[in-house]
Amino acid sequence: MSLLLVIILGLCATGIVLAIVLEQERIPAALGWLGAIASIVLLWFSGASLFGGAVFRATLWTIPSLATLTLSLDRLSALFLFVTGLVLLPGSIFASGNLSQYLGKYSLRSFSVWYFALFATLVLIPLSADAVSLLMLWELMSILIYLLVNFEHEDREHTRSGYLMLAIGEAGTLLIALALIILAGNGSLEFASMKAAGDALGEQARWAVFLLAFFGFGVKAGLIPVNFWLPQAYTSAPWPFVPVLAGATLNLGLYGIVRVNGDLLPVAIAGPGLVALTIGSVTALLGILYATTQSDLKTLLAHSSIENAGIITAALGAGFIFIASNHPAIAAIAFAAAFYHMLNHSIYKALLFVATGAVDSNAGTRNIDRLGGLIKVMPVTGAFFLVGALSIAALPPFNGFVSEWLTLQAMLQSAELASTGIKIVFAICGAILALTAGLAVTCFVKAFAMSFLGMARYESAAKASRARASSTAPMGFLAVLCVFLGVAPTYVIPLLDGAVAPIAHQARAADALVPPFFSGSIHHGELPSAFVADFHKLGAQVGQSVMPGRGLVVLHRGAAANPVVFAMSTSYMAVVLLLMLLGAYVVFRLIVARDRGVERRTVWDGGIRRLLPEMTYTGTGFSNPVRVIFEAIFQPTTVEDTRETVGKHFRAAIRRTRGENHVLDRLVLDPISDAALWMANGFARMHHGFLNAYVFYGLGALLAALLVARFT
Amino acid sequence: MSQWVIKGLRSGIKSTRYPRTSETAPGISPGLPVATPMSAELAQAMAARCPTAALEPARTGIDVNLRRCVHCFRCARGGDGAIGWERERDFECAGVTSHGDNFGRVFTRSIHILVVDTGDCGACLNEVKQLNNPYYNMHRLGFFFTPTPRHADVLLVVGALTEHMRLPLRKAYDAMPTPKRVVAVGACALSGGIFGPSFMCAGGVGDFLAVDVEVPGNPPAPLAILHGLLVVAGRKPPAPLYRRIEEVDGQG
Numbered sequence: 028m029s030l031l032l033v034i035i036l037g038l039c040a041t042g043i044v045l046a047i048v049l050e051q052e053r054i055p056a057a058l059g060w061l062g063a064i065a066s067i068v069l070l071w072f073s074g075a076s077l078f079g080g081a082v083f084r085a086t087l088w089t090i091p092s093l094a095t096l097t098l099s100l101d102r103l104s105a106l107f108l109f110v111t112g113l114v115l116l117p118g119s120i121f122a123s124g125n126l127s128q129y130l131g132k133y134s135l136r137s138f139s140v141w142y143f144a145l146f147a148t149l150v151l152i153p154l155s156a157d158a159v160s161l162l163m164l165w166e167l168m169s170i171l172i173y174l175l176v177n178f179e180h181e182d183r184e185h186t187r188s189g190y191l192m193l194a195i196g197e198a199g200t201l202l203i204a205l206a207l208i209i210l211a212g213n214g215s216l217e218f219a220s221m222k223a224a225g226d227a228l229g230e231q232a233r234w235a236v237f238l239l240a241f242f243g244f245g246v247k248a249g250l251i252p253v254n255f256w257l258p259q260a261y262t263s264a265p266w267p268f269v270p271v272l273a274g275a276t277l278n279l280g281l282y283g284i285v286r287v288n289g290d291l292l293p294v295a296i297a298g299p300g301l302v303a304l305t306i307g308s309v310t311a312l313l314g315i316l317y318a319t320t321q322s323d324l325k326t327l328l329a330h331s332s333i334e335n336a337g338i339i340t341a342a343l344g345a346g347f348i349f350i351a352s353n354h355p356a357i358a359a360i361a362f363a364a365a366f367y368h369m370l371n372h373s374i375y376k377a378l379l380f381v382a383t384g385a386v387d388s389n390a391g392t393r394n395i396d397r398l399g400g401l402i403k404v405m406p407v408t409g410a411f412f413l414v415g416a417l418s419i420a421a422l423p424p425f426n427g428f429v430s431e432w433l434t435l436q437a438m439l440q441s442a443e444l445a446s447t448g449i450k451i452v453f454a455i456c457g458a459i460l461a462l463t464a465g466l467a468v469t470c471f472v473k474a475f476a477m478s479f480l481g482m483a484r485y486e487s488a489a490k491a492s493r494a495r496a497s498s499t500a501p502m503g504f505l506a507v508l509c510v511f512l513g514v515a516p517t518y519v520i521p522l523l524d525g526a527v528a529p530i531a532h533q534a535r536a537a538d539a540l541v542p543p544f545f546s547g548s549i550h551h552g553e554l555p556s557a558f559v560a561d562f563h564k565l566g567a568q569v570g571q572s573v574m575p576g577r578g579l580v581v582l583h584r585g586a587a588a589n590p591v592v593f594a595m596s597t598s599y600m601a602v603v604l605l606l607m608l609l610g611a612y613v614v615f616r617l618i619v620a621r622d623r624g625v626e627r628r629t630v631w632d633g634g635i636r637r638l639l640p641e642m643t644y645t646g647t648g649f650s651n652p653v654r655v656i657f658e659a660i661f662q663p664t665t666v667e668d669t670r671e672t673v674g675k676h677f678r679a680a681i682r683r684t685r686g687e688n689h690v691l692d693r694l695v696l697d698p699i700s701d702a703a704l705w706m707a708n709g710f711a712r713m714h715h716g717f718l719n720a721y722v723f724y725g726l727g728a729l730l731a732a733l734l735v736a737r738f739t
Numbered sequence: 740m741s742q743w744v745i746k747g748l749r750s751g752i753k754s755t756r757y758p759r760t761s762e763t764a765p766g767i768s769p770g771l772p773v774a775t776p777m778s779a780e781l782a783q784a785m786a787a788r789c790p791t792a793a794l795e796p797a798r799t800g801i802d803v804n805l806r807r808c809v810h811c812f813r814c815a816r817g818g819d820g821a822i823g824w825e826r827e828r829d830f831e832c833a834g835v836t837s838h839g840d841n842f843g844r845v846f847t848r849s850i851h852i853l854v855v856d857t858g859d860c861g862a863c864l865n866e867v868k869q870l871n872n873p874y875y876n877m878h879r880l881g882f883f884f885t886p887t888p889r890h891a892d893v894l895l896v897v898g899a900l901t902e903h904m905r906l907p908l909r910k911a912y913d914a915m916p917t918p919k920r921v922v923a924v925g926a927c928a929l930s931g932g933i934f935g936p937s938f939m940c941a942g943g944v945g946d947f948l949a950v951d952v953e954v955p956g957n958p959p960a961p962l963a964i965l966h967g968l969l970v971v972a973g974r975k976p977p978a979p980l981y982r983r984i985e986e987v988d989g990q991g
Contacts, residue, residue, distance in 0.1 A: 631888055631914040634907025 028083040028100070031072040032150075038065040039147040046139030054135040058142060059123025059497070066116035069150060073108035076100050077522060083154075090159060094216035097156040102525035103290065104153035107282045110370050111149050113508065114274030114377045117501030121381045122267030124497020128388060129179075129265065138178055138267070145171040149275055153282055158207040158216040165203065165283075169196040172276060178265040188259035195256045199246030203283065206239035210292055218291060225292040233292060237299040240287040241306075248280025249336040251310045252695040258317070261329030266384040269325070270501075273332050274377035278369055281339055289362075289530035294347040301452055303344025308456035311337030311463040313690060316660060319470040319653045320687075322646050324383045324393040327474055328376065331419065334463060335372040339365045341456060342434045345441070348449060350531060357440045359536030360583060362527045363520055364433035370519075371418065371426040371512055378415040378505035382408050385498040386478065390491035395646035397485045398478035408494045409479045411502035416471040418509045421464050424601035426512035429581070431464055433540075436583065436593050469653060477646035484640040514601045516581055517541045540583055663687050754876045755962070758969055762962055768830070769810040773823035774982040776800035781821055788813045791926065791933055794822075803982040805832060806929040806943075809957040830960050833967035834980035839951030841973040845918050846892055848881035850972055852922075853891035855911055857944065858934070859898030862958040863925035867897060869961040882968050888914035893971060896948075899927040899934040900941045912948055920971050923950045924964055926957040953980060 042061040046054055075081040083100035090096065100108075122142065126135055148168045155161040173196070177189035207216070209232055214224040228236070242253055249257045264272050284303075288294055314333030321327035346361035385408050387393040390401060402409035418425035421432075438460065441453035483489035494502075512519055524537035582594035632638040654661060666684040688697075713724070755762055772794065777785070782796035793807035794814060801822065815824040835841060842850070856864055870877040871884065885891050888911045896908065912921070923944045926932040931942035944950055954967035969975035 626917070628913050629910070632910070634910045636906060 028072070028075065028081055029085055031068055031075075032083070032085075032098075032154075035065050035068050035072065035150055036147055038068065039143040039150075042143035042146070043140050046136050046143070051130060051135050054139050055123040055126040058126065058139050059120050062119025062122065062142070062146065063116055065146060066112050066119060069108060069112035069115065073100075073105045073112060076105035077102060077109050077525065080525065084156075087160075094157045094159045096160045097217060098151070098154040098160075099156040099218075100154055101529070103282075103285065103529065106366060106370075106523065106526040107153045107278055108150065110278055110373050111153075111275045113370075114271060114373050115146065115149070117381065117504050118270040118274065118377060120497055121270060121384065121501045124495055125267045125384055125388065133178060133180075138175070138265070141171050141174045141178075142268070145175065145271075149271075149279070152279055156218045158204075158211060158218070158221070162200065162204055162207065166200055168276070168279070169193065169200060172196075172260075172272065175268045176260050176264045176272070178268065179263070182263070184259075185263035188256065188263040192256040192260040195246055195253060199243045199253065202239045202243030202246075206236045206243060206287060209236050209239070210287070218286075222291050228292065230296070233295065234299070236292050237288055237294065238302070241284055241299070241303060244280045244283030244287070245306075245340075246280065248277060248284065248340065249310070249314075249333045250280075250306055250340055251313060251337075252691050254310070254333055254336075255689060255691050255696060257333055258326050258329040261332065262323065262326045266387065269384065270377040270380040273328070273380055274373040277332060277336060278373060281336070281343070281365075281369055284340070284343065285530065288347065289343075293530070293532075294351055297348050297351045297446070297449055300344045300347030300349075300351055301449065303347055304341050304452065304456050305344070307337045307340030307342070307344050308459040308463075309337070310334070311341060312459050312466075313337075313660070315463050315466040315470055316653070316657055317689065319466055319473065319650045320661070322395045324386070324395055324398075324474060324478065325380075327395075327470070328379055328383060331467070331470065332372070332376055334467065335368065335376070335419075338431065338434060338460060338463065339368050339372065341460060342368060342437060345434075345437050345453070346531065348444070348453075349437075349440070352444050352446075352449075354440075354443055355531050355533035356536065356539045357437065357443060359527050359531040359533045360433060360440065360540055361437035362531050363523050363536065363540060364430055364437050366523045366526055367433060367512075367516070367519065368427075368430035371430050371509075374505050374508045374512065375415045375418040375425075375427060378411060378502055378509065379419065381498060381501050381505065382412040382415060385494035385502075386412075386491070388498075389494060391487035392485070395474065395477045398483070398488045399481045399485075399640065399643070400479070400483035401488060401491060402479040404483075404489065404491045405479075405493055407499050408502065411499070411506045412479060413475055414506040414509050416475040418513065420468045420471040422468070424510070424513045424597045424604060426509050426516075429513055429516040429595075429597055431460075432595055433581070435460060435464075439593070440583075466653065469650070473646050473649045477644070477649060481643050482638075482640040484643070484645075514598050515579075516597060517579055520581065540581055660690050661687055662690075662693065754874055754879065757875075757962060757965060758880070758975060762830070768956070768960055769812070770824055770826040771805065771808055771810065771982075772803050772814050773825045774801060774803050775821070775823045777821055785814055785822055788817055791930065791935070797983070805955040805980050805982060806953055807926060807932075808955065809926050809932055829978075830963040831966045831975070832956075832978045832980075833952055833954040833959075833963060833970045835952055835970060835977040836945065836950055836980075838949060839953075840920070841951070841971050841977075842892075842918065842920060843973055847972050847974060849883070850881060850892045850968070851883050851885040851890050852893045852895050852968070853885055853888050853911060853915070854895045854897065855904070855908055857896055857898045857904040857908055857928065858901035858940065859925070859927065863897040863927070866958045866961050867895065867924065867964060870964060875961045875965060877965060877968070880965070880969070881972075882965075888912075889916070891915050892919055893968070894919065894921045894948075895924060896921065896928050896944045896950075897924045899931050900944050900947055902939050902941065905941065905947065908944070908948065920951040921948050922952045922954065922967050922971055924954045924956075924967065925959060926955060929953050929955060932957065952977070955980065 038061050042058065042065075045057045045061070049057055076083065080102070083098070085098045087096040087098065126138060129135060129138070145168065148164050148171060152161065152164045152168060155164055170193075173189050173193040176192060177185055179185050207221075210221050210225060210228075212224050212227070214220050242250070246253045261269060261272060288299065294300055311334045314330050314335075314337055318327050318330035318334060321330060342361050342365035346358045346365065349355070349358035349361055383393060386398065386401060386405065389405065390398060392398065414425065418427040421427040435457060438453055438457040441450050444450055444453070520541045521537045524535065527536045528534055579598035580594055580596040582592060630638060654663070664686045666686065668682045668684065669678055669680075713720075777800045779796065779798075782801040785801055786792070786794045786796045788794075790811060790813065791807045791809055793804045793809070795802040795804055814822045854864075854867055869875055870882070888894070892915075894912055894915060900908070912919070921944070923929050927934060928944050931940055934940045936942040941947060952967050952971045954964055956963050966975055970977045
């Protein structure tokens with residue numbers, strides 16, 4: 028095991044060395060090959076633990092009086108590493124193809140160096156098993172991400188968003204450090220001893236650890252109210268880096284939350300879970316609201332990442348609540364849903380970003396209102412973008428559906444809880460998540476239809492060239508994963524079991540969701556035999572002959588108080604959908620269209636002389652209903668600039684500029700900055716330049732210090 | 740609200756029972772000239788009085804082309820009673836053109852109609868509009884207006900075909916799925932009416948599209964239009980569009 032890790036780190040080091048040694052033209056190829064090979068080794072390394080249960084532990088060196096730096100791989104780390112590898116593999120190939128567009132403008136050398144350094148950091152963060160190495164690596168990751176986001180540093184906008192990201196990231200690291208210090212108490216900074224010492228903490232310290240870690244790691248995960256950097260940074264990041272940024276680094280924020288609040292100091296009361304659930308739901312809603320109204324595809328996808336992070340966090344919060352209320356089996360469902368959704372989000376978001384990157388490179392713009400009709404010139408990219416859009420919009424049989432279904436099912440299981448108040452919160456959050464899912468469909472109908480269907484609104488979109496293999500190959504890989512994760516959830520959920528079990532305190536948690544139904548006998552300990560027999564009567568065991576394993580149905584049976592069975596099978600659904608499509612086609616071909624030819628006529632344009640692209644529906648127009656309905660949240664500002672003719676009787680032109688102040692800026696950032704400025708104004712009065720006054724301040728400070736020293 | 744229900748129940752069904760029973764109040768029509776036997780000179784003089792060339796001199800009298808008549812009374816008033824005038828005329832006068840056809844057995848019920856105004860003065864359009872009111876209530880017969888040609892089976896054209904409406908009419912016709920039929924309503928749509936072929940008007944729609952059913956009148960009463968729709972649906976026999984002196988005399 029340690030050999031594999033050494034190979035990964037060695038490949039990263041080779042990448043760094045090659046980036047420095049090689050000439051600029053050959054760097055992209057080196058980056059692609061080394062990155063892909065290192066990702067495959069990473070998949071092997073983490074897969075060995077995730078699938079096979081291999082354990083890895085390495086003690087590096089001891090920092091006196093602090094900690095022994097330790098690396099360890101458990102199934103939770105392995106899951107996150109595996110997802111990272113799944114994103115880094117196509118991400119590296121895409122980066123190698125896309126990087127050459129910066130040749131001559133920016134230094135590919137520095138990109139490559141930072142990329143491989145970040146690669147190594149991303150591998151090591153989930154492995155680090157003590158607070159010191161975690162914090163050091165976390166800090167290193169923040170800086171490397173800043174350097175990569177700020178790669179196109181000649182654009183002021185990129186530098187600005189890079190600085191903002193760095194500043195918020197540092198604040199987050201500070202919170203994380205505080206949380207870890209409280210957690211360590213007087214003991215060692217190694218996770219193993221922190222875990223043991225955690226039981227001694229009082230309730231207030233537990234709350235402090237939870238809130239500090241939740242919001243500290245939440246900065247990277249993109250949770251409100253600390254995510255205002257995210258859309259700007261994602262938009263500014265160079266294309267070769269964006270898929271990795273969205274698919275891999277966002278997960279590490281979630282990893283931190285799970286590691287600290289699920290593993291090191293398990294949440295014992297419902298309160299923190301409620302915080303996570305509420306914050307997650309509101310994050311999801313705000314994320315998708317702002318995504319829907321965006322016309323820049325890259326920013327749209329960034330806001331949608333916030334939405335998905337929110338859904339994952341809500342599921343985690345639900346899990347925390349179920350643990351605190353002593354329902355480990357349901358908590359396992361919630362955690363499985365969260366992890367599954369995290370996996371899915373990484374896959375389809377990387378897919379969508381790669382596709383959008385190809386669109387931006389080949390059509391010259393990523394503004395939805397300037398694209399259109401791309402499916403004719405970029406059919407492969409269009410098909411893969413459609414797969415990604417269907418997945419993220421949670422439509423069966425794609426992967427987003429499975430995890431969102433599981434999340435909402437876990438929410439519905441709140442009927443088992445005793446407290447009415449918590450049930451009400453669950454109901455509201457479930458409603459918010461359902462609204463989010465609906466808006467996500469709107470958002471991605473807009474993203475796909477307005478940029479790929481219809482007429483090309485600008486010449487650049489009409490003349491776009493096909494995407495290169497370095498873009499379509501990663502897209503294909505990710506699209507196949509999207510379909511696989513959607514069609515075969517019963518094979519994926521047992522793999523999450525190992526990661527879920529220690530957090531949910533429930534061994535064999537997957538058996539509740541994917542019972543060994545078809546493989547075993549009729550008599551299971553988990554399920555009442557009458558119930559199993561009923562399913563056998565219905566013919567549920569048919570799946571066994573077709574596909575070995577746990578069958579193709581995801582189901583869960585409520586407890587005795589609420590004996591409802593929730594069951595779903597995207598596998599069967601996919602088969603039925605395919606059969607229906609084929610059947611409709613056959614019926615059409617054989618019966619309807621046999622003697623009548625299909626006539627193609629021009630588009631009905633209302634009888635106007637010539638239909639111009641400018642007249643067609645734009646993305647802004649498509650999402651305007653959402654903008655109007657949620658005007659209370661958006662609160663747009665409209666500046667009207669009217670130019671009048673000389674006589675002042677006729678308006679020559681009216682120009683309306685619509686601005687939007689993000690709701691977080693309005694409610695969180697602006698008050699904070701206003702308060703800071705107000706305080707600074709107050710203190711400025713003390714700085715009037717009279718020497719006597721300064722001596723007086725000095726004396727006052729000395730007196731205060733003496734008094735404090737005397738009375739403590 | 741509740742009063743509406745009671746009022747509605749009290750007033751009962753007011754809709755016409757038209758094609759099932761004959762209609763006694765077909766609407767107000769100024770009437771039509773009757774094909775009358777007369778001398779050839781008089782027939783020439785009468786034909787010259789007609790602004791729309793609806794009167795055609797024949798061997799033994801004068802023929803009336805219903806498609807062109809705008810009931811202007813010039814023949815009746817100025818001709819010293821030389822031409823007969825039929826006041827109480829039958830409204831069932833829609834006819835199928837020589838190359839036209841009804842839907843046959845393809846559609847009889849649930850026919851969707853796209854109305855295109857190619858330069859109407861408003862009169863015919865107003866009568867078309869009445870088909871949806873409670874009295875004529877064409878939904879009971881399975882006729883529906885649709886705003887898009889994609890759903891339309893019948894293209895109902897009103898008004899003289901102006902230059903600017905040629906292209907939209909062609910596009911609307913092309914956008915309709917087959918099988919489709921064209922119904923022209925009113926003298927202007929049939930022949931150009933008093934606008935005739937002129938500098939901005941191509942004349943009737945028939946010169947431009949293959950019209951299947953023609954509904955004469957200026958404007959035709961709503962029931963006449965309804966009769967036209969029933970003709971295109973194949974649920975009513977068509978009427979002759981010419982009134983010839985031979986037929987009137989029964990000489991053959």
